[in-house]
Amino acid sequence: MKKFIHAIGEVKFITGLYFMAAIMLGSIGSYFMHGLREFSFITIWQLLGMSAVFGGLHFIQFSKLQPLIKITVHSILSYLTVILFSLFCNWGFTESTTVFWQFTVIFLGIYALMFFAFSLYYKNEEVYLNKKLDEYKQKNK
Incomplete structure (x- = not known):
């Protein structure tokens, strides 16, 4: 039960x-591309749904697959998630080939930055936890 609560x-x-991240990037993108300064209530729920899918996809990073396979599978599934949400929610990323390719380039850049940020976060968390473990071992000798 404790593991389940921790996973939740x-x-x-x-x-x-x-x-x-979706709210921030969506706000910036919609302002500069369409001059929109607010999201509708439905759009916020759509972004929350997409974020929940990304939250589930994030656990691919914890699997025991090889690193290259993890990155490849996660990036492809993330890209497909955004494309499908764009199609079903009429966000406009797939309205023309030019917009689609611009979106693809921007997505890859943002994905690389987010992947780098999460890898730094987990590396720092690992160092911190190992330090705490060493202190605990020294204290209880």
Whole structure:
């Protein structure tokens, strides 16, 4: 039960991070591309749904697959998630070939930055936890 509650907490945390990123990137993109200054209530729920899917996809990073396979599978599924949400929610990323290719380039850049940020986060968390473990071992000798 303890592991289940911990996993739910991680999903909530990761989903929140993706939701925050989606709101920020969506706000910036919609303002500069269409001059929109606000989201509709439905769009916010759509972004939350997409963030929940990303939260689930994020756990591919914790699998025991080889690193290259993890990155490839995660990036392809993430790209397909955004494309499908764009099609079903009429976000406009697939309205023309030019917009589609611009979106693809921008997606790859943002994906690379987010992947780098998460890898730094997990590396720093690992160092911190190993330090705490060493302190605990020294204390209880």
